[in-house]
Amino acid sequence: MAYKDEKLNEEKVFKDPVHRYVHIRDRVIWDLVGAPEFQRLRRIKQLGTSYLTFHGAEHSRFNHSLGVYEIVRRIIHNFEDRPNWDPNERLLCLCAALLHDLGHGPFSHSFEKVFKLDHEDFTQEILLGDTKINAILSKVENGFPKKVADVINKTYHNKLVVSLISSQIDADRMDYLQRDAYFTGVSYGHFDMERILRVMRPMEDQVVIKESGMHAVEDYIMSRYQMYWQVYFHPVTRSAEVILSKILHRAKELHETGYEFSLKPTHFLSFFKEKPTLKEYLELDEAVAMYYFQIWINEQDPILSDLCERFVNRRLFKYIEFNPNLQMNEWMELYRLFNKAGLNPDYYLVVDSSSDLPYDFYRPGEEEERLPIHLLMPNQELKELSRQSEIVESISGKKRTDHKLYFPLDRLEEMSNRSKTKKRILEILYG
């Protein structure tokens, strides 16, 4: 029997708190799960620094990847025998779903920003390079790794296949919303996924939703909106991200100026220079990064040491709301005062904006900006979701953005009460 058709003698199941069970019958999928590049995802947290806000949020990209695979498996099961669905694409969809996050690095967001990396490039490299994952996919058929890479890169010719993994209502989002809600313990993020799966219909180049399922999709859109503001963009998590970014900036700056670290930061060296090789990239997971942060607490450099101590022991920056238009002069004065107070403003006075953590709100796709969610009407016509749903229209029409100013209040409080600098800083910050 060809490798691509090989089935396990008995179905393997993973117990899963979100989907109850993840079912694996294909030999290929089972082998991929066992590959070291996939097992590495156990050591990358799904929500980065959110565990410092929501103590339960310690789940990994491994959990999520299995969840996305399971959702796609169920969608495909529902699609069997429906028009527009090509059953020959089944294994490709399952592999792409399982492997879509393969290139994520430690604390992806901050690392990518500071070192100007893109995890999607590394996903492609893992799929197409000299890796165990590539060896397994290559056994399926010639060119199969490239097909999986194209689906994940959204450049595969069959757009229906792409839309299962990546569209405005896809398996990726349906898993992470529910999983993140479960592990953070919040009550948002829940929606009737079973209902959505039942009303999904394959069309030529996208998945659409039967009009009768509109209310289930409204719930899904609402949960996306609420999870963003309540979990993903939580101000305390943003404070942790700010500190983490500053740690990485400081370590890089010190390295570039010839500073002698007490422990040579071997795993970071290639990140400091240019783009790390795939091997170097894969070797730096979150456990390794946290090891360095712990060690750097004892570094001679007071800024690196302080920032690491803050991150490891959750001594985060405080924040105030900030309007860069109305408060530009105040910001410039604060910058001067922080310098005077001996607090380097490049590390201790940080403006963080909502665009620093992009999260895709539902977009109705006006002017072909991006493909919206389409409802399949009883007369077989397609209608854009927000044109039919007032709830979705009100959310997608609202442009809520936000800017916060982060700073170490504890360091300011330590200053003498007679200090005019302290008095003025606090006056500007708190009025």
Place this chain on the structure above:
Amino acid sequence: MLENHAKLMHFFASSDEIIGRKKLQKIIYILKKCDVPFEDRYQFHFYGPYSEELTLRIEELCNLGFINETREEKKNYYQYRYRLTDAGKDFLNHYQVEFPDIGEPVAKMKEKSSRFLELVSTMLYFEHLPREEVEEKVFTVKSKQNYSEEEIEEAWGFIEEIRHTTH
């Protein structure tokens, strides 16, 4: 602070007015591919390269009053126009950021249709591939757009021209 926002405001200062969200997305992508230092991250989407980061930054600039967005109802859709406000100009006067002169390439791109810019940006997305493969990719991922050989030829010429004007 707000360095990436300031770069976008410089862009609007050089462009007078941009009509259309799709056009805006593609122009910034093309400039980025010509080494203009925008940092907005793009992914390939149904209509070619698209940046959610850019969309959010524009929304922030509108909410801050630095950019004015107007919406016009057309026959079957809405069209958006973007222009730098006086408050935006003020901010730029206070905020010095090194930025190249992009007036000429922006003017050239504004003259083109968003369909053509979608083609150009898609070709640039695949530019790491050999020329024949880029064209093959365009025919595969943009099959619905039915781009002609002539349009693709014109796009190659346009890419060269834009690269020339940004250096």
